[in-house]
Amino acid sequence: MSDAAITRERLADLLNEDLAREYQAIIAYVVYSQVLKGAEYMAIADQLKIHAEQELAHALTISRQIDYLGKMPTVAPKPVRTSEDPKAMLRFDLDNENETIVAYRERVRQCEALGEYAMAEQIRQILVQEQDHQIELATALGIPVPDLQKRKS
Ligand SMILES: [Fe+2]
Numbered sequence: 383m384s385d386a387a388i389t390r391e392r393l394a395d396l397l398n399e400d401l402a403r404e405y406q407a408i409i410a411y412v413v414y415s416q417v418l419k420g421a422e423y424m425a426i427a428d429q430l431k432i433h434a435e436q437e438l439a440h441a442l443t444i445s446r447q448i449d450y451l452g453k454m455p456t457v458a459p460k461p462v463r464t465s466e467d468p469k470a471m472l473r474f475d476l477d478n479e480n481e482t483i484v485a486y487r488e489r490v491r492q493c494e495a496l497g498e499y500a501m502a503e504q505i506r507q508i509l510v511q512e513q514d515h516q517i518e519l520a521t522a523l524g525i526p527v528p529d530l531q532k533r534k535s
Pocket residue numbers: 404407436437440441508512
């Protein structure tokens with residue numbers, strides 16, 4: 383949807399999708415940080431534990447914005463994929479972070495289009511941490527950080 387067409391109602395719905403992604407991230411990081419096995423994954427497992435706590439803070443911030451817009455925050459996470467393979471788990475996390483970053487970049491533009499500058503600022507701060515998550519996951523996988531500039535949410 384183009385920024386010109388954004389309304390507060392639509393923004394609240396989109397933030398509820400963001401919230402469902404934050405719940406998904408909390409669950410994935412809680413589980414993956416505990417089940418990742420192997421000496422080469424110990425450092426990233428510790429980082430995933432920190433991610434879990436940061437995702438919870440994001441969920442609280444996003445819920446607050448939804449309430450501020452007069453809507454009820456969702457209680458349902460997006461589905462969480464699991465695997466026995468550590469690389470697959472990290473890959474799922476990276477895919478989710480990529481999707482989250484694309485969504486929040488758009489959300490910042492939409493908040494600004496509505497004159498909601500404080501909300502845009504809160505989402506920018508979340509975005510900074512999501513990009514750190516993305517960098518840590520790509521580094522753990524030994525791949526370049528994906529360029530999301532051309533992706534659309
Ligand atoms: Fe998050």
